[in-house]
Structures are given as structure tokens and as C-alpha cells.
Amino acid sequence: MSIHRQNCLREQISTLGQSLFDRGLTMGSSGNISVRLEDGGWLMTPTNACLGRLDPARISHLDKNGRLLSGDTPTKEHFLHMAMYDERPQSGAIVHLHSTHSVAVSCLPEVDHCDCIPSLTAYYVMRVGKLPLVPYHMPGDPKLGDAVRSLAGKHSAVLLANHGPVVAGKNLEAAVFATEELEETAKLYLLLRGTNPRLLTPEQIAELEARFPRD
Numbered sequence: 001m002s003i004h005r006q007n008c009l010r011e012q013i014s015t016l017g018q019s020l021f022d023r024g025l026t027m028g029s030s031g032n033i034s035v036r037l038e039d040g041g042w043l044m045t046p047t048n049a050c051l052g053r054l055d056p057a058r059i060s061h062l063d064k065n066g067r068l069l070s071g072d073t074p075t076k077e078h079f080l081h082m083a084m085y086d087e088r089p090q091s092g093a094i095v096h097l098h099s100t101h102s103v104a105v106s107c108l109p110e111v112d113h114c115d116c117i118p119s120l121t122a123y124y125v126m127r128v129g130k131l132p133l134v135p136y137h138m139p140g141d142p143k144l145g146d147a148v149r150s151l152a153g154k155h156s157a158v159l160l161a162n163h164g165p166v167v168a169g170k171n172l173e174a175a176v177f178a179t180e181e182l183e184e185t186a187k188l189y190l191l192l193r194g195t196n197p198r199l200l201t202p203e204q205i206a207e208l209e210a211r212f213p214r215d
């Protein structure tokens with residue numbers, strides 16, 4: 001990959017990180033972003049970095065074995081990102097946020113662990129689909145990587161219990177769009193709690209999945 005292309009990706013991570021932060025989709029130094037490089041390595045946001053104020057030159061550059069080549073120490077969730085990439089060769093980027101409504105859903109005792117948010121809208125089905133809950137582990141615990149690995153082959157998005165969403169996409173823009181959609185649908189789900197909303201039918205879901213396949 002040319003240096004020019006890598007620099008463009010660094011800029012894109014910083015720009016989209018700032019956009020997410022400025023819209024309140026993650027706070028403080030929470031959340032992390034990664035992009036897979038053509039040589040099998042990755043760019044990842046550094047640990048304890050604020051997504052709203054990333055310095056493109058300090059973004060961590062890892063080789064395909066996860067060794068740091070340049071930049072600051074990577075996110076403590078680097079193994080989680082790498083586990084998801086291992087299971088999803090079609091994915092080029094991953095976003096993890098502490099977006100408020102998604103985190104709220106991740107704390108609810110009654111959610112279906114196989115599918116935390118019902119199919120309320122077509123766009124949610126198109127961007128996210130079934131969202132499994134990953135049992136709680138401390139942030140940075142390698143067991144979190146193992147737990148995500150077991151689900152990531154079948155799911156582009158997972159919800160970490162009492163923590164937040166991890167969403168993969170074919171590229172960074174796709175991963176960000178899907179994360180935003182997840183957050184908005186989590187908000188809808190909470191708004192509709194205690195009501196009996198009409199959900200999309202299995203036939204409607206199948207039609208959407210055939211017409212708009214997710215990666």
C-alpha cells in the first residue's frame with residue numbers, strides 16, 4: 001500500500017473519529033477504530049486517545065502479526081479487533097463506541113442474547129441485522145476477543161454486555177454508518193419499551209436481506 005493511501009486512511013480515521021465524538025456518540029477517551037491494510041496489517045487508534053482529537057501521525061500502525069511498527073501504543077482492545085478481522089475476511093474496518101442508547105440496551109436484563117434489538121426498521125436490517133450480546137468481560141480482557149471470535153463469523157455487529165457495540169464494515173465509512181444506525185435503533189427500541197410495536201415480518205426481513213445483502 002502506498003504511503004499516500006495510508007495517509008488518506010489516517011486522515012479518514014481522524015475525521016470520522018471527530019465526527020462521532022462531536023455528535024456525542026462516544027465520550028472522553030472511550031471507543032476505538034481500526035482499518036485493515038492491504039498487506040494484512042492495521043491502523044488502530046491509540047489507547048487512551050480521544051476520538052475527537054486524533055493526531056493522524058500518531059495512529060498505531062501494526063503489522064499482520066499485531067506487532068507495533070509505528071505510532072502510539074494501540075487500543076487495549078486490539079486483540080478484539082484482530083479476532084473479528086480473523087473471522088471476517090470481507091471486513092475492512094471496525095468501530096467500537098460507548099454510544100449511550102446502545103450501552104443502555106447492553107445493560108438490560110431482558111434482552112434476547114441472540115438478538116438484542118428487534119427488527120424495527122428496514123435500514124436496521126440492511127445495516128446491522130441480528131445483534132448478539134457478548135457476555136461481560138473487563139475491557140482489555142483477552143477473553144473478550146475469544147467471545148467475539150465465536151460470534152463474528154456470522155455477525156458484523158455484536159454488543160458487549162454493560163459496555164457497548166463493536167461493528168465491522170467493508171470499509172470505515174460502512175462501519176461508521178452501521179454503528180450510527182445501531183445507535184439510532186437502540187434509541188427507538190428504548191422509546192418503544194413497554195409498548196407493542198409492529199416488527200418487520202420474517203418475510204419482509206428475508207426480502208431485505210436478499211435485495212440488500214450485508215457484507
Ligand SMILES: O=C(O)[C@@H](O)C(=O)COP(=O)(O)O
Nearest residue numbers: 030031032047048075076139
Ligand atoms: O471500554 C474500554 O475501556 C475500551 O473498550 C475503550 O472503549 C477505550 O479503550 P482504549 O481504546 O484502550 O482507549
Ligand SMILES: [Zn+2]
Nearest residue numbers: 030031139164
Ligand atoms: Zn469500550
